[in-house]
Amino acid sequence: MNKSGYTPLMRAKGLEKILDVGEIYLKLEGDNPYGHKYDRIGELLVRDAISGGFEKLIVDGPRAFIHSVLACAEQADISVKVPLFKGQMWKSKSMEKDILLDFRKVKQDEQESFVSGYCEEGGYYNCVNGYYNRHLSITALEAIGEEICEKLDSITSVFVQLSYGYTVSGLYGSFFRLWAKGRIEHYPRIFSCTIPKGNTIYEDYKRINSIPDIEEYGIRHNRYTRDLFIDNTQLLEKTLEAVKDTDGEIITVDETLLKEAAALLKTSEHISLTAEEAYSFAGFYKTARAGKLKRGVHVIVLNNGKTDIVVNRLQKDAEMSRETILSYVRTFLMEYSDSIEETSDAIDNALSSGAVFTAEIDGRMEGIAIVVRMGFEDFIPRYHLAYIGTRAGRKGRGIAGKLIEEIIQFSGGSLSLHVDLDNSRAKKLYEKFGFVHMYNRMIYKGDLL
Numbered sequence: 001m002n003k004s005g006y007t008p009l010m011r012a013k014g015l016e017k018i019l020d021v022g023e024i025y026l027k028l029e030g031d032n033p034y035g036h037k038y039d040r041i042g043e044l045l046v047r048d049a050i051s052g053g054f055e056k057l058i059v060d061g062p063r064a065f066i067h068s069v070l071a072c073a074e075q076a077d078i079s080v081k082v083p084l085f086k087g088q089m090w091k092s093k094s095m096e097k098d099i100l101l102d103f104r105k106v107k108q109d110e111q112e113s114f115v116s117g118y119c120e121e122g123g124y125y126n127c128v129n130g131y132y133n134r135h136l137s138i139t140a141l142e143a144i145g146e147e148i149c150e151k152l153d154s155i156t157s158v159f160v161q162l163s164y165g166y167t168v169s170g171l172y173g174s175f176f177r178l179w180a181k182g183r184i185e186h187y188p189r190i191f192s193c194t195i196p197k198g199n200t201i202y203e204d205y206k207r208i209n210s211i212p213d214i215e216e217y218g219i220r221h222n223r224y225t226r227d228l229f230i231d232n233t234q235l236l237e238k239t240l241e242a243v244k245d246t247d248g249e250i251i252t253v254d255e256t257l258l259k260e261a262a263a264l265l266k267t268s269e270h271i272s273l274t275a276e277e278a279y280s281f282a283g284f285y286k287t288a289r290a291g292k293l294k295r296g297v298h299v300i301v302l303n304n305g306k307t308d309i310v311v312n313r314l315q316k317d318a319e320m321s322r323e324t325i326l327s328y329v330r331t332f333l334m335e336y337s338d339s340i341e342e343t344s345d346a347i348d349n350a351l352s353s354g355a356v357f358t359a360e361i362d363g364r365m366e367g368i369a370i371v372v373r374m375g376f377e378d379f380i381p382r383y384h385l386a387y388i389g390t391r392a393g394r395k396g397r398g399i400a401g402k403l404i405e406e407i408i409q410f411s412g413g414s415l416s417l418h419v420d421l422d423n424s425r426a427k428k429l430y431e432k433f434g435f436v437h438m439y440n441r442m443i444y445k446g447d448l449l
Contacts, residue, residue, distance in 0.1 A: 004039040005143050006432050007031040008398035009151050009299070010307070014268035019288040022156070022295035026271065026281075027148060030306030031398045034071040036277075037167070037303045040140040042068035045133055046076050049125035057125035058083065058101070058115060062163065062227035063090070064277075064304065069127055070099075081124070083115055090226075134166075134234055141170030148299055149178050151396075155188040156296025161279040161303055162192035162250065163228050165201055165239030172242030187246040188299070192239070193283025196252035198229040201239050205250045208240065224255050224276045251283035261285045265305070270361050273305040281305075307361060307397045311406045314356040322347060325356060328368045332389030336420075346370050346386040354383060357406055359390070359399045366391045367399040371407055371415075383410075385417035404433050 008031050012024040032039035049057050056079040059069040066082060073080045084091050084100045091100060106114045119126040160167045168190055178184045194202050243250060258275045261282035265271040284300050287293050314320055325347050330337045349372040350356050359367035367390040371383050385407060390399045408415060418441060419426050
């Protein structure tokens with residue numbers, strides 16, 4: 001199973017009070033393994049390279065895309081090179097010199113064909129964003145739409161950041177298939193948020209729609225705008241079709257609004273999101289604030305957004321009393337709680353030879369996990385995740401995932417857990433972290449002979 005995907009979809013109740021447009025949900029793509037939506041693409045591209053027998057690849061594109069592919073390739077032991085073209089000093093400053101290919105003499109209009117020929121001659125898998133592997137990139141991002149529709153019914157709108165058009169095209173593809181299968185009744189409106197000048201998709205959108213009152217911003221080429229200056233994309237027509245068929249719009253955002261939007265997420269929902277990746281939320285905020293959104297169910301895809309979660313391991317029971325731990329476990333697990341006696345027994349074991357992990361947001365307890373030591377080295381896993389739970393109303397923020405990450409590290413991977421067979425949501429979460437279904441547990445409940 002992919003390590004990327006199945007990212008948290010959290011309800012933003014703080015924003016709902018501020019904006020009053022109905023239900024607001026945030027898709028936290030920063031919860032992917034390497035912190036970005038692009039991890040979904042990187043994982044699939046690296047897998048395709050392996051399937052094709054490649055041992056090395058060339059990648060180019062936005063900084064976050066390169067980072068995702070580099071991380072995924074490192075895990076698969078595939079070597080990576082990055083082309084350095086004229087005017088790309090940011091690569092020299094942020095990347096190791098031994099992975100850069102000095103292509104600064106190649107003319108801009110020849111870059112695509114030059115890289116393609118270099119890959120063919122050198123036996124590299126071509127992983128350049130915007131030119132190749134279009135189908136795989138769209139397929140990877142279609143999963144975002146599927147995940148959203150698994151959890152929400154009758155979605156009104158989805159807001160995304162627009163650069164090459166992959167996310168828009170992926171969402172449109174998934175919504176179309178779900179509609180064709182009868183799983184959704186209508187397409188959500190897709191709102192694409194980008195810079196007001198320099199993106200070829202938006203330039204065509206303005207021309208086609210004869211927009212008379214287009215906003216004119218003074219726009220600079222900097223870290224906030226660099227990845228959205230796109231003068232060529234194979235997805236131009238497909239992206240515009242997605243916007244038109246879903247009755248969507250393309251929203252323009254300036255640098256000031258980006259920073260304001262990222263700050264609002266931080267204060268209202270404790271979400272960390274870099275300003276350069278805040279276009280989707282800034283576009284939503286702008287549209288809602290202007291009174292142009294109907295009340296409904298609105299989803300914002302945050303490319304690298306994640307909850308400010310702090311996970312700690314209790315070092316001794318003096319940090320938190322046994323009774324307090326018991327209270328948290330029973331409160332957070334609710335319908336999955338065991339008896340007081342069983343839970344107390346597990347806590348005693350965890351405090352003496354296992355571990356107790358807590359998750360906090362802004363100093364408030366939001367999740368807890370009890371890990372017991374089983375007493376074996378080889379017969380069964382050394383540790384067992386006895387209980388894991390989060391505060392009611394905090395579901396979908398990635399709290400359980402952060403706890404599991406810490407527990408896996410603590411246990412060295414020698415870890416088991418139980419999950420109800422009908423709890424499909426929990427099973428998907430555990431499978432994402434590498435757990436597999438080994439057997440069904442049976443407990444004797446009959447009379448003694």
